[in-house]
Amino acid sequence: MATAGKVIKCKAAIIWEVGQMPSVEEVEVAPPRSHEIRVKIVATGICRTDDHVLKGIFPNIEYPVIVGHEGAGIVESIGPGVTSVKPGDKVIPLCIPQCGECGCCLSPKANCCLKSHLCEPLQNLMPDKTSRFTCKGKQIHHFLWTSTFSEYTVMPEVSIVRIDNDAPLDKVCLFACGFSTGYGAAVNCAKVDPGSTCAIFGLGGVGLSVVMGCKVAGASRIIGIDINKDKFTKAKELGATECIAPQDFKKPMNEVLVEMTGLGVDYAFEVIGRTDIVVTALKSCHLGHGTCVLVGAPPAGSQLSIDPTLLLTGKKLIGCLLGGWKLKDALPQLVSDYMKKKFNTDALISHTLPFEKIAEGFELLHTGKSIRCVLLF
The missing domain is CATH 3.90.180.10 (Medium-chain alcohol dehydrogenases, catalytic domain)
Incomplete structure (x- = not known):
């Protein structure tokens, strides 16, 4: 040029x-x-x-x-x-x-x-x-x-x-970033099973992408959680089976979710970036095999404090960076799948x-x- x-x-x-x-x-x-590229950005x-x-x-x-x-x-x-x-x-x-x-x-x-x-x-x-x-x-x-x-x-x-x-x-x-992170959190990091129950804390762009990933993975129950009820319609359009708002309950959300599901959800995704919500999401997980995925980025200097007995029965807390993708390998295929209208x-x-x-x-x-x-x- x-x-x-x-x-x-x-x-x-x-x-x-x-x-x-x-x-x-x-x-x-x-x-x-050397080994650098200059790009004209079209959209961001x-x-x-x-x-x-x-x-x-x-x-x-x-x-x-x-x-x-x-x-x-x-x-x-x-x-x-x-x-x-x-x-x-x-x-x-x-x-x-x-x-x-x-x-x-x-x-x-x-x-x-x-x-x-x-x-x-x-x-x-x-x-x-x-x-x-x-x-x-x-x-x-x-x-x-x-x-x-x-x-x-x-x-x-x-x-x-x-x-x-x-x-x-x-x-x-x-x-x-947004779609790949959320979608990959479900299909790569959590490896959501068909027929499982999932809870997504936070229904922004990344959280809704988690919803899409859970749906593609075959989850039978996908519970969206957000204080902004305006997001519920879009969440259900993309695959959430139900949506709840914390302010509608007098008890912690983990207790609400355990009551809704029996022993807790199979997979919980924290997509807000708050350590207190990470703890709530972990407590929401199934007693024996639930997996909590940390997707949101907490502010610098944050500290996570949990009772270690939460993990002794088999619960897992895992991190998720950009949906677990090796991006150079994965993005061309994800874009190709989009072009084929797979999501x-x-x-x-x-x-x-x-x-x-x-x-x-x-x-x-x-x-x-x-x-x-x-x-x-």
Whole structure:
């Protein structure tokens, strides 16, 4: 492309400091270096994790920063040594990379690449500890090597995957995080059994994706739990058999669920990011074999305190990172399945806005009015 090798000026949303809403600015995006790729982002979702950065509850973030990690776009140019994509390819950035060489990538039991920000000392620059973004003469930090709240962004090759060139980018951007995380939590991490009973705490975009996964896995009873009853209609549309709101009961939700099911649910999913709800979800599980899956991301510094006797009878508490997928391997197939109409992720998109209205998108998230808001460049 004509812009290859040149600095590109474009619009991006910068969080200048904690608590400040993203500000749309003109930024300069440097060309990709060795084993890096510059991508023109077409669409990006607003995820709760992005909001964690805004509120200062994501660990070790330096500001100013361009966040965003649920995007899809087109390769603009590639740096030396890049072999997996070429200019013009449709791609999805990966907020958890897949290097293909570390112990986790080589193991069938793990998907947390050791080159990810969660394993290396967390820093929000490129792997060489420099930034490709500047604004008003100031260095701007990256986020998870994706920074999809920028019309152009640069990422390492380990953090990108090519997808079907017919895929609608304004729809499949959700596969970068929200849908893949929730759906995979059910089918990969929990391995929900046919005929089982499931409870999902939190019916946002990720929680509804858990509902979809439980339905595909053949669960016979899928109980959605949320304080926002406006979400119940969509949850039932996607597979929930019943929905309940905690404020309608005078007893803890774990007691309610045990009464509803006998000895507790077979699978409980915490999709809010609150440690007290993790404990409630674990208590909701079947006495002898229930599995509680931690899907939501609690604020940095949170501590989980549980009575260990909860686990002695056979209950399990497990973690779930991006649905357990090795993303470079899994995303092309998930997108292909979407193209074949094996699941309806379009139902998760409640709002579509031009990128300039990103502040409105965050407000929809804060007020609970959106499931997923997608921003278009």
